[in-house]
Amino acid sequence: MLLEVNHLEKIFKTRFSKETTAALRDIDFSVENGEYIAIMGESGSGKTTLLNILATLEHPTNGTVALNGNNITNIKANDLAKFRREHLGFVFQDFNLLDTLNVRDNIYLPLVLNRKPVQMMKERIGTLAPLLNISELLNKQPFELSGGQKQRVAIARALMTQPDLILGDEPTAALDSKNSDRLLNLFEQINDEGQTILMVTHSSVVASHAKRVLFIKDGMIYHQLYRAERSTSDFNKEINLAMGSVLGGN
Numbered sequence: 001m002l003l004e005v006n007h008l009e010k011i012f013k014t015r016f017s018k019e020t021t022a023a024l025r026d027i028d029f030s031v032e033n034g035e036y037i038a039i040m041g042e043s044g045s046g047k048t049t050l051l052n053i054l055a056t057l058e059h060p061t062n063g064t065v066a067l068n069g070n071n072i073t074n075i076k077a078n079d080l081a082k083f084r085r086e087h088l089g090f091v092f093q094d095f096n097l098l099d100t101l102n103v104r105d106n107i108y109l110p111l112v113l114n115r116k117p118v119q120m121m122k123e124r125i126g127t128l129a130p131l132l133n134i135s136e137l138l139n140k141q142p143f144e145l146s147g148g149q150k151q152r153v154a155i156a157r158a159l160m161t162q163p164d165l166i167l168g169d170e171p172t173a174a175l176d177s178k179n180s181d182r183l184l185n186l187f188e189q190i191n192d193e194g195q196t197i198l199m200v201t202h203s204s205v206v207a208s209h210a211k212r213v214l215f216i217k218d219g220m221i222y223h224q225l226y227r228a229e230r231s232t233s234d235f236n237k238e239i240n241l242a243m244g245s246v247l248g249g250n
């Protein structure tokens with residue numbers, strides 16, 4: 001099993017008041033290698049909190065997250081950046097490209113930080129740039145790119161290290177519908193090539209591209225659906241039905 005999440009709980013406390021918020025109550029699920037999972041839920045349901053814990057950006061109050069059998073919730077602070085660089089890829093809505101580096105160097109960055117040989121970087125970018133249709137952009141600066149181009153560069157960077165898991169936080173939120181479709185097709189393509197992906201979204205259209213959807217409400221997983229052989233539009237309808245019955249408040 002690639003990822004095992006057990007009894008995850010996250011209680012936020014404000015320092016100066018006794019008020020607490022249970023963002024996650026008891027989350028259990030596991031992810032096999034090669035899966036493509038969307039986590040759906042309404043605003044405030046705990047999606048970002050869950051993703052941040054999986055990304056080791058936040059500590060759970062209770063529970064464990066194991067990646068390849070190793071508990072990642074107790075990695076020492078000094079080792080976290082290295083762990084993330086070696087095992088995780090991030091595709092978040094703000095692209096986090098460094099404006100002082102050109103596109104090529106932005107993409108090389110994780111491998112440079114991991115002290116990988118230049119030859120390896122060249123080979124990897126040689127595979128990824130055509131796949132992501134960014135070969136013509138490598139010498140440009142990030143500010144010269146459109147939103148969709150920036151997002152594709154960010155994906156190339158996330159894929160450079162061949163991470164165990166790609167984590168996405170509303171990866172299409174900043175894109176128009178054409179670029180959003182392209183990104184979703186690309187995710188399906190890299191998943192077909194074996195890349196495991198987990199993303200959070202509030203959009204049923206986005207979720208309908210995944211192979212499995214987990215529904216979260218009030219910090220708990222309520223329901224899940226497998227896409228199986230369904231088209232994205234049929235799966236979208238089913239997700240909406242499930243949201244109506246499972247997530248609907250009436």
Ligand SMILES: Nc1ncnc2c1ncn2[C@@H]1O[C@H](COP(=O)(O)OP(=O)(O)OP(=O)(O)O)[C@@H](O)[C@H]1O
Pocket residue numbers: 012013021022023041042043044045046047048049050202
């Ligand atoms: N740092 C924090 N301190 C206190 N409460 C927090 C903190 N972060 C999140 N929360 C609370 O935890 C709950 C879950 O928030 P979270 O951001 O995980 O939801 P979400 O499903 O990602 O929402 P959205 O779709 O609006 O981004 C909310 O009630 C939120 O107010």
